[in-house]
Amino acid sequence: MTEYVGLTWDHPRGRDALEAAAGDLGGGDSLRWEVQSLEGFESAPIEELSRRYDLLVLDHPHLGDALEHDSIRPIEELFPPEQVTEWERGAVGPSISSYRVSGRLWALPLDAATQVSARRRDLVLEAPATWDDALALVDRGLVATSLAGPHAFLSLCSIVVSLGGVPGAGGDLFGREAALRALELLTRLSSRAPEGSDGLNPIGLLDRMRDVGDIGYVPLVYGYVNYSSRALAFGAPPAQEGRIGSTIGGTGIAVTRRSEPSRALLAHLRMLLSEEAQRGFIPSHAGQPSARAAWTDPAVDAAAHGFYSATLSTIESAWIRPRVTGYIPFQSEASALVRQAVSGARRAEDVLADLEERFASVLAAASDNEEYA
Structure with missing residues (x-):
């Protein structure tokens, strides 16, 4: 027994x-x-x-x-x-x-x-189809982004995927052009988020969206069927030329x-x-x-x-993260770096260079029999 x-x-x-x-x-x-x-x-x-x-x-x-x-x-x-x-x-x-x-x-x-979009049906009548559509909601103060814990980095990765990139492909974390564009998008989407929302994990974001009502739209957040209701709707994230990015x-x-x-x-x-x-x-x-x-x-x-x-x-169509030794602490460190760029504390170019260097170190330390993507 x-x-x-x-x-x-x-x-x-x-x-x-x-x-x-x-x-x-x-x-x-x-x-x-x-x-x-x-x-x-x-x-x-x-x-x-x-x-x-x-x-x-x-x-x-x-x-x-x-x-x-x-x-x-x-x-x-x-x-x-x-x-x-x-x-x-x-x-x-x-x-x-x-x-x-x-x-x-x-x-x-x-x-x-996987990461999807979430919206309050009464505040955002239709889910934005493109990143430009999502940016149009920012000035209304309705958009929050998922930045707490590992999610800042995961959101960045998903945006890169929507722009045609494949994080980690060929040993590099990002293509420079797609990464700069993605980080710019994430920064703009976060620029007028309701106060305190940047410190909330996905559960906290969805709780606040449902209960407080000052968040109308989150473009990338892990989907929770428990919150799907007559008030909250989930759907595809914004796409670029029809390509959905999600982790x-x-x-x-x-x-x-x-x-x-x-x-x-x-x-x-x-x-x-x-x-x-x-x-x-x-x-x-x-x-x-x-x-x-x-x-x-x-x-x-x-x-x-x-x-x-x-x-x-x-x-x-979701992207699979690397499964290598040391990835979990890297993911935490990477998210902290992304938050520095989003807040304006560091230049985007410097943050991306730092991310590439740290990712290369993770791959160099990984065993030969592990998969990188």
Whole structure:
């Protein structure tokens, strides 16, 4: 008889479905979940957490550090190849491929999310289609940007993608022209944001948008189905010549090396990723499924006020971040640098040069068998 312990993040989307499904797994085994803050989920050292928990809910950029320290088990050791193939065929966008490194899958995609736009329906009647349309809302004081924690850098990356760039391609972080244009856009979009909004994480931004009403539009913020309502609408971010820029997020469940998963635990994980659970149990418990069958289910979409149909094209084309050792601290440092440029504390050219230098150092220190994008 074994009690397994998992760690997830402290939000209804991250915990409700997992906690509701946990408990007695059968055969004398049980599972319980502990939680950490969103900030902990985004930046806590994965190698330390893996020594304390059997299951970890993580984001794909943690894989570099997890593999460097041999912290988690490849999924192919736990499930037959036909099951893995079925999950891969059924996942929405890159929500499963983001967890594949060096030819092996390292986490099961429970939750799929990417950066999308959010607007108050009463303040912004139609979502801006282009960056110029979004800039037109700035003078009305309606626009806030997601800059707290790692999100300043992630927003910059998404804008670069919309301008035709691929961050990290060829070993360079950005093409200079696209990066300067993207940083200029992010700075202008942030220039008249409601006071204090720059320090809010995505949950805080959406809370304030819903409850206070002084934010009318956020061009890039991680989508939360829990906030989709008659008041708040999600959709594609502004595009440049039809190209959508977005950075995939979401969560996967990894099995740590300390764990010896029983048949009952593996059956439980298989249930969570089943199409039945993804279309029913997960959405009914505040979750955001990873199965494309759920994202394209008219009943699931209607219950979510059109969240899934409005953001499907965005997640299907989302960019995958690097998965190399040291990326997580780099992402935090990079966001701090981007905030310096956005606030005017440093010249954009100097910040971009600093970002390139730090990214090159991360790649130089990475192991040869890691993927860079």
